[in-house]
Amino acid sequence: MHENPVPKPYIAEFEHLGFGMFIHWGLYSQLGQGEWVMKLRKIPKEEYRQLKSTFTAEDFDAKAIARLAKLAGMKYIVLTTRHHEGFSLFDTLRLSDYDAVHSPAGRDLIAEFVEGCRSEGIVPFFYHTTADWYQESYVNDFPAYLAYLQKSVEILCTRYGKIGGFWFDGNWDKSDADWQDDVLYGIIRKHQPEAIIVNNSGLHQQGEYGHPEIDSVTFEQGRPKPLDRRGRSKYVAAEMCQTLASYWGYSSIDFQYKSVKELILTLAACRKAGANYLLNIGPTATGKIVKLQEAMLETVGEWVRLFASALYTAKPCGINGHGSDFGLAGEDAKLYFFVHDLAVSGDWNVTVPSGGVGPRTFTGVDKRIRSIKWLDNGEELKFVQDADSDLFTFQATGYPYGVDYVVRVAEATL
Known part of the structure; x- marks a missing residue:
């Protein structure tokens, strides 16, 4: 055994x-x-x-x-x-x-x-x-x-x-x-x-x-x-x-x-x-x-x-966020963060509130992260990492108006 x-x-x-x-x-x-x-x-x-x-x-x-x-x-x-x-x-x-x-x-x-x-x-x-x-x-x-x-x-x-x-x-x-x-x-x-x-x-x-x-x-x-x-x-x-x-x-x-x-x-x-x-x-x-x-x-x-690079070879690694959010460990020193219920950015006259824009926090990130970006457009995202408290938080910007992926994926480099 x-x-x-x-x-x-x-x-x-x-x-x-x-x-x-x-x-x-x-x-x-x-x-x-x-x-x-x-x-x-x-x-x-x-x-x-x-x-x-x-x-x-x-x-x-x-x-x-x-x-x-x-x-x-x-x-x-x-x-x-x-x-x-x-x-x-x-x-x-x-x-x-x-x-x-x-x-x-x-x-x-x-x-x-x-x-x-x-x-x-x-x-x-x-x-x-x-x-x-x-x-x-x-x-x-x-x-x-x-x-x-x-x-x-x-x-x-x-x-x-x-x-x-x-x-x-x-x-x-x-x-x-x-x-x-x-x-x-x-x-x-x-x-x-x-x-x-x-x-x-x-x-x-x-x-x-x-x-x-x-x-x-x-x-x-x-x-x-x-x-x-x-x-x-x-x-x-x-x-x-x-x-x-x-x-x-x-x-x-x-x-x-x-x-x-x-x-x-x-x-x-x-x-x-x-x-x-x-x-x-x-x-x-x-x-x-x-x-x-x-x-x-x-x-x-x-x-x-x-989001193909996050789907096939990436594996569960104990990273969890709020609600349905989670993380996977990829190859070549990458982590992937799956973000749900993200809002669309835009004028309040045409944008229907649909979720949160702002900080997304995860636990279980046991390696130091150097940078993080959205996979779809390469936008660099701000983040903080508190290893002592086992907390990793990044600023999830909203979808550009006219875009909604349902689940958006961010790629972090270790």
């Missing part, structure tokens, strides 16, 4: 990815009612299966999706190779005919996905369900089903080159079953030794540690908390996954979109906790990205580009 375990290099690389895109896409997308529509609408299996005959993927453009991720500042994409409905987007090599190759699409969409990611420098990850509503063996012959699952994962491990990792989901459906995790994870370690292994603990077990081979815990739809790794035999990363609207899969009637402001606040909160942020989109029936989702991601990307 180690008091403070050190991350393995591939886990540290995963943490440095910081921000990723989740994509839920399958037969359910044609119904436009979310990814659980088969289960919740109690659609008979044989009726649901007919959706395969209209699955064309005619608008699926993996390179365009990877370019969108890149514009958003996302470093990796997790795509549903198979969701709970049991339909696969990859060539299952005769394990089943319930896949994209045997649909009107007639293509291995995962091969296209991997190629598209690599063309834009994005790391491809594979989501794969463990629960399956289609395979009879899942209910009637669980050992046979596990063999099917393991062979499916081996195909994904061996036919697409090096991948970033596997994102499993569904063990919660049979919480008392023997899932033969040693066998499943052993297949991955044999063929993809540095692949990140995630097994989603679900909405009700956020941040829960699992099998020793798990490399990252999950926080589904919930703000992550810093992990207490003391006494752990292995350093495990953390990741929050969240929907852009209400559903993971495409819904044609879903107006519950989060604001760009909320997305920025959540990304900042994830980095404060040392967690990655995995933000989901749901392509349409044909694989097209909804214009609103595309525009929101591009807008978030504009914020990410301004």
Whole structure:
């Protein structure tokens, strides 16, 4: 046991990815009612299966999706190779005919996905369900089903080159079953030794540690908390996954979109906790990205580009301010201070009070600071540091009129 375990290099690389895109896409997308529509609408299996005959993927453009991720500042994409409905987007090599190759699409969409990611420098990850509503063996012959699952994962491990990792989901459906995790994870370690292994603990077990081979815990739809790794035999990363609207899969009637402001606040909160942020989109029936989702991601990307040096490799270091304010330790003797609720400067006739301009105080700064400036415009800021009282305060000037970043970041040089 180690008091403070050190991350393995591939886990540290995963943490440095910081921000990723989740994509839920399958037969359910044609119904436009979310990814659980088969289960919740109690659609008979044989009726649901007919959706395969209209699955064309005619608008699926993996390179365009990877370019969108890149514009958003996302470093990796997790795509549903198979969701709970049991339909696969990859060539299952005769394990089943319930896949994209045997649909009107007639293509291995995962091969296209991997190629598209690599063309834009994005790391491809594979989501794969463990629960399956289609395979009879899942209910009637669980050992046979596990063999099917393991062979499916081996195909994904061996036919697409090096991948970033596997994102499993569904063990919660049979919480008392023997899932033969040693066998499943052993297949991955044999063929993809540095692949990140995630097994989603679900909405009700956020941040829960699992099998020793798990490399990252999950926080589904919930703000992550810093992990207490003391006494752990292995350093495990953390990741929050969240929907852009209400559903993971495409819904044609879903107006519950989060604001760009909320997305920025959540990304900042994830980095404060040392967690990655995995933000989901749901392509349409044909694989097209909804214009609103595309525009929101591009807008978030504009914020990410301004403050990129503070987002990917900077790590929590015990610096805390008032309210949501916090600090991260960066590389090359830099500290980054994230400031929330900052007011806009301007004439009082047009400026609506929205927060504080003036001193922002932080504790936990244990090194002498030489200078501090806003990352976005380079404006030097006045500061005082009282090491004896563990207080560091700088004068946070307001946004210039016409500007509001939601969260503004200052860079301090040591």
